[in-house]
Amino acid sequence: MSTPAYAQDVPAVFEELGSRPDGLTGAEVAAARERYGSNALPQAAEETWWQRLLRQFRDPMIYVLIAAAVMTAVLGEVVDTVVIAAVVIVNAAVGFLQEGKAANALAAIRDMLSPSSEVLRDGAWVTVDSAELVPGDVVKLRAGDRVPADLRLFRTTSLRVEESALTGESVPADKQVEPAPTGADLGDRTSMAFSGTTVAAGAGRGVVTATGEDTEIGLITTMLEGVEAAETPLTRSMSRFSSMLAVGAVLLAVLMIAVSVIIYDTGWADVLMSAIGFAVAAIPEGLPAVMAITLALGVQKMADRNAITRRLNSVETLGSVTTVCTDKTGTLTRNEMTVRAVHTRGHTYRVTGTGYAPEGQLLLDDAVVTVHDHPDLARMAEVAAYANDAGVDKRDGRWVLTGEPTDGGLRTFALKAGVRDEAPRRAEVPFDSAFKYMATLDDMPHGPVVHLKGAPDRLLDRCGRQSCPDGGTEPLDRGYWEERIEEFGARGLRVLAAAWRPGEELEDLTEEDVDAGGFVFLGLYGIIDPPRDEVLDAVRVVQEAGVRVCMITGDHASTATAIAREVGLHGSRAITGAELEKATDAELQTIVRHHDVYARTSPEHKLRLVRALQANGEVVAMTGDGVNDAPSLKQADVGVAMGIKGTEATKDAADIVLADDNFATIAAAMKMGRTIYDNLRKAIVFMLPTNGAQGLVIFVAMLVGMTLPITPLQVLWVNLITAITLSLSLSFEPAEPGVMRRLPRDPDASLLDSEAILRIIYLSVLLGGATIAVFQYLQMNGASLEVSRTIAVNTLVVGQIFYLFSARFARVSALRKELFTTNPVSWLCVALMLALQLAFTYLPFMQSAFRTTPVDAVTWLVPVLVGVVVFTAVEVDKLIRRRVG
Template structure:
């Protein structure tokens, strides 16, 4: 059932824990959004250009034959070409006809390749002239990536029909480094900025202007990346980041849009009604994260904590914050671990999503580690209890719903077995205490334990989700299995079964003339008690399916195996009564219609009692 909902359970106890989840910590990209990055805005030299319509929103399919756009300014060429070179994503042909190309790799980097390709700058062509000879890989602590490329004096590669020296004075430089990353992490290592048609010193005023442009894009929910370059006279030593990522020339930035999944907003609402609090933990800019969280209904206030702020807090301070903050931005994997620990220390049952190697500690720390099936690494999947095969937040909510259903079915199973057996045991004890013979033979007791108890109980274990399952609070992990009215149900149903069967035992035994064992009347007496208990259990099986929905509601047809088991068990009971071979084996005797009617009427008391209890519960809930 979980697998049909795109949730792969790796560790069985996680199924029970899912029903108790109170907080779902989710990443943004791909889980809450469609993971369909597209460059919307290019901001260079102080000029902002909306290119979404030209690039074709959401299209990661390109053709070299399609009309190419022309860069308006030299820094736009440097930004797009440098952005394409400073990626690990690829463009591959979609089919053997080599007409269309699609992106392979990180969606953010794929969006950069698509944008560059639309301007006629293909990564494959660029790398022929500017092969990568060194790099400083992306790290979440730096939030930057840099690649180094040679400037061959004998064959200076062409960028969009222009030599690099035609765009910028390269002097005696032999290598160029392209850097991309979070804008705020780029500005503090940039000493110059390209504005207008010239390069200026990076002053505080320029930093403020760039930061303002960055925030304006982030407020619109865009993921913003900054781009810079640096010329080198010799190949730098990349073992020291400061040798490479320093004294950069800031070129500009791009704003990318990643549409929220259309179904997520509703799933967030469902989770909240179910007493589950969604929390966004992302590496995006705080304003971007806040915009998306507000759009999806996750954010209940304007408070956003960044990873740096989390790192500065002690455990007690963080515990005080996690109860009120729904959005965490610019978060590194180690910050996720701290957030999960703080939530657990506050008594929450936490489900945490993750896809990277560095997410493994947080996944292990969470009560339910949720790895991504599409983008997740093998390490993250190994550290998780559950894998979401479609990387969708909605699937997590559905898995929680299924977890509640499974736990509810365990409770139904126990309620049915214990209530029925309680009535049977007290009937036997009651008759023995009064000196009466046993109202059930050994084979009849064995039959009830194996058939009338076991078969419907197994069918109850596959009961579909009850209406309103996601409109009640989660189960507390330390909550007794007998809580939420279960003990009351056992007492009421057990008492009714006992009263009906024990009353029949006394009255029937007297009406039949206190028959001796081995006589026909004694067999009739036992058969009436036996039949009353069996029919009582069948009515109980149909009524115990829901605490609020009545037995004759449309729900009755949603579990056909249960209907089949009840129908066949009832039919087989009639065969035990009226077919001689079964009579001889089980010690039964044929009943008259009047006697059978008495059994049916008494057994109906059980169903009536449960349905009256449902009516009282529904009226009480309605008044509340």
């Protein structure tokens, strides 16, 4: 359509679609289906299990190990081949099992579509599968129906549609036949009903203007398909690290081969086995498994705190987030409308408490008041109780609304005031979006009364007088009330008004009776969807961690600004969807640097905002609960969905689901993410000196032409048991002090800084040099090759145990009581490590497999002495850094 359907008159829409109010004929439907296709959303291809399994092998370090396994097989070293292959398979299996099945958000969106529809064809109403709808079909809507396609409404009766999943609106939208202005935001297109939304009240008819992927919800699925899953900072860092390590290992192995063949004329079989041994020594085979297990432990800990992680790497990514983009309704706020203020001619009363729980106080100048002492407040509570069809009840320890959210807020206010609708209702005029009020005729103890509530301008038109604080009346001062209405609106409050008049002469109540006027204007209700109680502290904690918090909502700008100010977000005003629409991508990157609040946004706006932040180098977490949030959640580095009020589409597009819909849980999960990254880094810095030492031993041995102090199979043993036991114990380290008071790490920064690299180098030299020295000393003193190699391996292992004690504390001294109290798992792992090493040394079948031999107890003093030297060296290094820093 040249002009959008929502902005056209109904006859023009019918004409453009080739339809009419009495629907299409069978022939017209067939022609339209041929042209437009089925009213269905596209199917998404799912990743198969074998594709996911093959993906686990895409790692340069794994490529080197696979090559090593092939070469040992060619050389006939069956045991080495089996062990190396087992390492590769175990690593892949751990990643495969932990990652789980890829989610399909598009399937969840398809489930939102209505299965059947009541449609007018060939002059008769028939029920058809919604997939058979075509543009031009005339569809009937009733309360509770799910809208089957995008409809231009041409008949409405008190029609209200729940669109929060699509637009982010806190309350159902009133629908009308009159066209909306061209360029209206999605939430302001009052002449349309959108596919996937739900009819909350009333009835209506509409003509189908779009089906399938051409609908607003279809556009969301198209955006979802176009969003590529971004690599996490950890994945990028590990990929660079693995590539550098693998390339370095291969180049040095080639150099060793060249030196051995050219200078020492060593046989090719021995040279290749030594090169394989070096490559295996340089590659931390246990690192992928340690990473996967550490992340899995983090997943479990986060689940205990109501953050359910669907993708493993997201655990760590949340700890490196620099900007959190959050929806308002249901995330920062409770999604429960609450009366915050009541204004009468004499007073402004403040109402405490949030949500539908009738727990709170009525305050005047911070003093608690009751309706018994304030007649003006009593009248306001009376109208809230009687001109109301909603109910709030306590179920399973939770207050639950039955009816409209705004009416629920008014009902709760009345209950806080102690007023209940106990008098019988004689008649009523239900709320209708055409006249925007509700009126009831109630048999009150002092006589029949008409209670009236609704839009302030409609009630002011029907009132000639206003209530005084003492209960009397005076002429209406419309200008005064319009100023108060503007003040409430500026505070982001949804404003409703209350009025009443005696109804002795009425037997029934009609719209004409209400429009006849004669009402007394009582005052205004200021209503808002309030922030969650814990959000203020959570936002402060996140901001103290150097993380920006941005609000992106489909709600009105004034409401968004008010909530942002209340929860402590930065920014003087909200940027609207209309402003975002006009901005180029380059301009948007500038806008997102300086503004944190965005209102009246569409799904496309949210997606553009996330991309603009990422283009500025931000690591973005996006929270949401509606299907309109799904594309931006998928685009974000970490998508966070609400578990209670979130749609299935949102949950499937997200990486993390909050079981309690609580923004405060994000702050706790961020702390966990930072702790996990710290522990992963500790594990890497702990593991690499072992690899460096082993690589150095083999490299030096080949360069100088000496016998290898440790065999390739013994190298694998040391790598695996230190990874499985000692390295893994670092996953249980608690958070370091001040973890949430430091800035987020640079996502492009190297996994290892200069301090870590220097420590790895000098520890590699220290451990490797000690191992070579011990081996050479034993060889020169007549010890057998098996004894020398056994004690050399023990030296490496015990040196690593002593290093673990120091590595648990990155900068502070390890000589503290926390060494014994904060991580008991580390001591269990040390005990397991020693048990395995004793088995390696003394059990016959282990001796046969690894070519070891029993050694005297006194020989263990040598590894212990080396361990003490290692521990002392690291502690001195930390002391110097603390003094210099």
